[in-house]
Amino acid sequence: MLVRVSTADTPAGAQNRAGRRKARTRAALIGAAQRFLADGGRTEVSIQEITDAADVGFGSFYNHFDSKAALFDAAITDALAVHAQLIQRATAHLTDPAEVFAASVRLTVRLRQTHPQMARILLHTGLSHLTDAEGMPASALRDLRVAAEAERFEIGDPYVALACVGGSVLGLLRILQARPGMDAEAANDQLAESLLRMFGVPADEAGRIARRPLPAIG
Amino acid sequence: MLVRVSTADTPAGAQNRAGRRKARTRAALIGAAQRFLADGGRTEVSIQEITDAADVGFGSFYNHFDSKAALFDAAITDALAVHAQLIQRATAHLTDPAEVFAASVRLTVRLRQTHPQMARILLHTGLSHLTDAEGMPASALRDLRVAAEAERFEIGDPYVALACVGGSVLGLLRILQARPGMDAEAANDQLAESLLRMFGVPADEAGRIARRPLPAIG
Numbered sequence: 001m002l003v004r005v006s007t008a009d010t011p012a013g014a015q016n017r018a019g020r021r022k023a024r025t026r027a028a029l030i031g032a033a034q035r036f037l038a039d040g041g042r043t044e045v046s047i048q049e050i051t052d053a054a055d056v057g058f059g060s061f062y063n064h065f066d067s068k069a070a071l072f073d074a075a076i077t078d079a080l081a082v083h084a085q086l087i088q089r090a091t092a093h094l095t096d097p098a099e100v101f102a103a104s105v106r107l108t109v110r111l112r113q114t115h116p117q118m119a120r121i122l123l124h125t126g127l128s129h130l131t132d133a134e135g136m137p138a139s140a141l142r143d144l145r146v147a148a149e150a151e152r153f154e155i156g157d158p159y160v161a162l163a164c165v166g167g168s169v170l171g172l173l174r175i176l177q178a179r180p181g182m183d184a185e186a187a188n189d190q191l192a193e194s195l196l197r198m199f200g201v202p203a204d205e206a207g208r209i210a211r212r213p214l215p216a217i218g
Numbered sequence: 219m220l221v222r223v224s225t226a227d228t229p230a231g232a233q234n235r236a237g238r239r240k241a242r243t244r245a246a247l248i249g250a251a252q253r254f255l256a257d258g259g260r261t262e263v264s265i266q267e268i269t270d271a272a273d274v275g276f277g278s279f280y281n282h283f284d285s286k287a288a289l290f291d292a293a294i295t296d297a298l299a300v301h302a303q304l305i306q307r308a309t310a311h312l313t314d315p316a317e318v319f320a321a322s323v324r325l326t327v328r329l330r331q332t333h334p335q336m337a338r339i340l341l342h343t344g345l346s347h348l349t350d351a352e353g354m355p356a357s358a359l360r361d362l363r364v365a366a367e368a369e370r371f372e373i374g375d376p377y378v379a380l381a382c383v384g385g386s387v388l389g390l391l392r393i394l395q396a397r398p399g400m401d402a403e404a405a406n407d408q409l410a411e412s413l414l415r416m417f418g419v420p421a422d423e424a425g426r427i428a429r430r431p432l433p434a435i436g
Contacts, residue, residue, distance in 0.1 A: 163389030171385025198416035
């Protein structure tokens with residue numbers, strides 16, 4: 001929730017206004033970069049095209065970022081952080097670590113419907129950011145470790161498990177894009193079931209957990 | 219094996235020479251494009267940079283390709299076809315479809331050592347080409363179907379299985395690049411074992427198959 005602060009024309013008020021304007025410009029630049037990332041991973045655009053798309057002055061770019069690469073990094077980090085928050089909020093009421101995991105995977109693939117821009121950013125940048133220390137990959141790694149510590153999963157080296165989970169989700173996002181006739185919900189449930197089986201959950205239980213009603217996301 | 223044909227200066231000989239020169243130029247362009255692809259997926263280079271790297275005249279480019287995108291497509295298709303041939307040749311003597319599958323996965327991850335340029339091309343382009351009708355993804359899909367028909371694997375929708383296999387391999391290639399301290403051989407074996415378990419092979423058998431001596435590749 002945004003908290004409205006006084007905008008009385010005192011030095012402090014002016015400072016607040018300047019700070020808010022600066023934050024708005026930064027957010028507009030990140031939003032524009034995210035639209036280019038979602039559009040086929042278009043990072044070869046010029047800074048002029050980015051500031052035009054963000055509707056901010058060309059000169060303001062370097063008040064916020066040292067380079068185009070720094071902006072795109074910030075845009076991806078932001079998308080992965082928002083993704084992690086969305087999933088964590090949607091699964092916070094679940095207690096079984098296997099169900100938290102399965103719901104996280106299924107909600108991520110379902111971003112295609114609920115948050116299409118974020119799904120496209122994941123598809124174009126997710127593989128390069130699979131070992132990021134923050135955001136969704138780090139959150140998936142934590143979930144895997146929690147499930148292993150609770151003796152729900154046998155995961156071996158957690159980074160190999162992360163490679164399987166992250167890679168499989170990106171692989172399915174790509175295949176659903178290339179084969180629009182596929183039953184995406186059935187494919188999504190099969191993916192979650194397959195990963196649960198990979199981590200040692202018995203087949204019948206894996207099938208049930210992967211088909212439980214999904215919590216809402218938003 | 220290349221077969222040397224007569225180069226006597228007859229019209230047919232001249233035609234053969236011209237044909238060979240044309241093939242050499244095409245191969246040089248594809249080779250240059252593959253080096254750019256392996257170098258971080260650098261497809262934003264100019265045609266001039268490509269012809270310089272290929273050591274061919276700028277003008278010859280359009281004798282072979284309509285656009286830069288057409289060259290890069292051909293370069294990726296060529297790499298995926300060579301990859302499929304390498305793996306098929308190395309696994310041709312194996313009879314158990316589960317072992318063919320596991321050896322193919324492990325040899326692919328091991329391309330990092332045996333064929334580093336090809337591994338980098340896979341990493342940068344493999345996700346986009348996961349549903350190609352030819353080359354390595356198509357070959358993996360065939361192997362999965364053979365194993366399912368032989369009742370060695372339960373794969374469900376073959377395209378979901380392909381998403382898991384292709385995505386997991388790319389995920390591990392990425393994580394091994396980002397975490398050079400990891401034991402790559404152990405991680406590779408665990409990946410193959412995990413995928414076998416995912417497809418219903420009992421855990422103890424999956425562990426054995428994933429650690430059999432690997433055939434040579436080359």
